[in-house]
Amino acid sequence: MPQESGAAASARLAVIGAGAIGGYTAALAHWAGLDVTLCVRAPLDGLTVESGGEARAAAVRIATDPARTAPVDWVLLTTKAQDTAGAEGWLRRLCGPGTAVAVLQNGVGQEERVAPLVPKGTGILPAVVYLSAERLAPGRIRHHVASELHVPEGPLADRFAALLSGSGLQVHRVPDFTTAVWRKLFTNLAANPLTALLQQRMAVFADPGMVRLSRDLLREAAAVARAEGADLGEEDITRTLELYAAAPPDGGSSMLYDRLAGRPLEHEFITGAVVRAGERHGIATPLNGMLLTLLRAVDRDLRAGRA
């Protein structure tokens, strides 16, 4: 785990959400010397991150009440997409003149989701998250693999990269964010629904039938992605399947972890995003549509406490 101090060591950072991504990024930022407040909705005793077989505590400040917080330099929003609106109380208190908000969420349209919840003019930086982490228990995070954030290039991205320099989180500034966000969505479109529906980990992708099904799901999505302006093709599908094959077999997906913990699923922002965009463009997505129907059924049971 990185030990060195970051370039923006005195910056104040608030991380909303103490789950897998929030807990991991908050710990790395704290170890890099940033002034980190972790904003949670249920009290937390502390934060510990396991990575590479080593467990380390991060003595971040923990806040449970938005009313007791003040504006910071950066906010990292790391709730599930369906919980974005629920974080409005935090966003309103943490954003002042000069605050920027980075949205670390899967799916597409991160900026549009957050814009109505922050003061007009607040800089919003959508971030594609390439890392795998799992919340083992409240405040206990296991990092499985990778530590990359991809953001649209520009002055806000430059500030974000400077903020996190030396933290171990690599910030990549990309010229074509539409392609980047859809490319990342590809990695979720088969892995998240299939692991969640089957309640199996990434080892499931050793099955050639599962790889064929994933390719077909992604081919549907590629047609939709291109209609949305993303520059993606067969080689991106192949690369995604290679990623699945190379993933730690005991790793999972954020949707699997939600199902195992009995929490609502993020399906409407992943599979649902493809199906709805397909409908807008008149592109049929029967396989993704079928998964969406199954995920909605599971989610209904989870919300009713039956699954």
Ligand SMILES: NC(=O)C1=CN([C@@H]2O[C@H](COP(=O)(O)OP(=O)(O)OC[C@H]3O[C@@H](n4cnc5c(N)ncnc54)[C@H](OP(=O)(O)O)[C@@H]3O)[C@@H](O)[C@H]2O)C=CC1
């Ligand atoms: N886990 C992973 O490996 C990856 C996840 N992602 C994406 O990153 C995003 C975050 O995922 P992940 O970290 O796994 O999700 P988690 O479910 O582990 O964490 C989300 C956290 O948000 C908290 N939260 C929700 N609403 C609020 C609120 N109003 N105030 C404070 N906290 C709140 C939840 O609180 P509570 O504890 O009370 O439920 C939870 O701790 C998702 O979009 C996911 O798809 C992207 C790449 C990889």
Ligand SMILES: CC(C)(CO)C(=O)C(=O)O
């Ligand atoms: C599956 C993974 C790690 C990327 O493939 C992911 O983004 C998630 O768990 O939501």
